[in-house]
Every structure is written in C-alpha cells, then in structure tokens.
Amino acid sequence: MLDSFRALVNGGPDWAMNALPNPILLAVLAVVIAVFSYFLGCSNGAIIVSKYILHNDVRNHGSGNAGLTNFHRVFGGKLTLVVILSDVVKAIVAICLALFAVWLVGWPGLSVGAKYWAGLWCLLGHMFPCMFGFKGGKGILSGGAIAIMMDWRIALVVWGGFLILAILTKYVSLGSCWAGASFPFATWFVYHSVALTLLAALIGGLILWKHRGNIQRLIQGNESKFSLHKKKEGSQ
Structure with missing residues (x-):
C-alpha cells in the first residue's frame, strides 16, 4: 500500500520518499509554496514594463493580452528583452524556492511534485494577477521555463514542437497550443506518475484555455502571423 502511494505521487521508486510526510505539515508546505509562487507569477513583465516604464498599459492595445507577442507588436524595441527575462526568471525562482x-x-x-505544484501556481499568477485586475498573459514564456525546469526530455518535446510550428507557420499561437497539449503527455512519458500528469494537464489546460480565441481564429483562417516588426494598433 505504501509503495503504491509512493509510485502514484512520485512516479517511481528511484526518487521515492523513505516515509510518508505528516499530512498537516504537507498541507502547510503546499500552501506556502502556492502563495509564494502565485505572487511571483503576478509580476507580469509586459504589464510592469508597459504600465510603469512606458506609462502605456499594453492591455489597452492590440489584442489586449499582457504577453510577449502583443507587447512586441505594440511597442517593439529592446524592452521586449526585459519582458522575456522577467517572465522566465520568475518561473525559475518559484520552482527553485x-x-x-x-x-x-x-x-x-x-522535489519533482513540488516543481509541478509551484509551476502551476506561478502560471496562475501570471494569467490571473490579483494586483492587475486578474487580467494577465497567456503563460507561454513562464510555461516554457517551467518545462525546462522539469526535465530535458519534456523541454525537448515542448520547445521543439513549439519552435518548429512557430517558425514554419509563423503562428506563435499554434506552437503555443502544441506546448500546452504536449506537456502532460511528455510528463507521463518521463515520470509515469498519475499525480504529476494531472498537474501537468492542469498547466497545459490553462495554456490552451487562454489560447481559445487564437484557436478559433486559426480554424477560421484569420489568425495574425508573427513578425519581427511592430504592427499597427488594433492588431490581434
């Protein structure tokens, strides 16, 4: 019974616990990690840079999304790198904590379960930041950083498919949908853990849900393609 529980949570005996943790302390630990990770996720790079440095909230332009693609389309420039670093670093910090x-x-x-748990809450903070009216980004940069922190094989599947689709089609959203959809399958392939796969499915599902508008436009054939040049106001 104990071995079955360990396999369910951890994905195998190679990194299983020697003993079950105290459930109360485990709950406290889970809450602490969730709170810290959520508020780290709330530090949305596109919002902070546009609102407090450029004094022009990115959510009032283009598609209204507080993410890298919309930021680049609206503002362009070197500050795009700041947005990238902000959204990547916060995910890394959340998982390291x-x-x-x-x-x-x-x-x-x-450890592995904690990484997935922290990644989930960091992504929730990025997508639904409480200090910014719960209106955040779609989580691709942070989600991509989370995938890298999990396992190189997971990162290869998620990022490899994303880059191939985005480069060949110039639809960043198509690559993003691949990333969200492939994440739980890659997790199962690496860890064979029901609990970890469920957490991965939540993370991937959030990314797909945030891209539901893009999915509709892809089906209809009117999704905007990515360009290195800044696009006009009102671009999607």
Missing part, C-alpha cells in the same frame, strides 16, 4: 522548501523540511522525495 519550492525545491529549497522541500529540502529545508527534509522531504527530498517530494
């Missing part, structure tokens, strides 16, 4: 937390309490067997 989660790893530090499980190490601090002496539960290294929960």
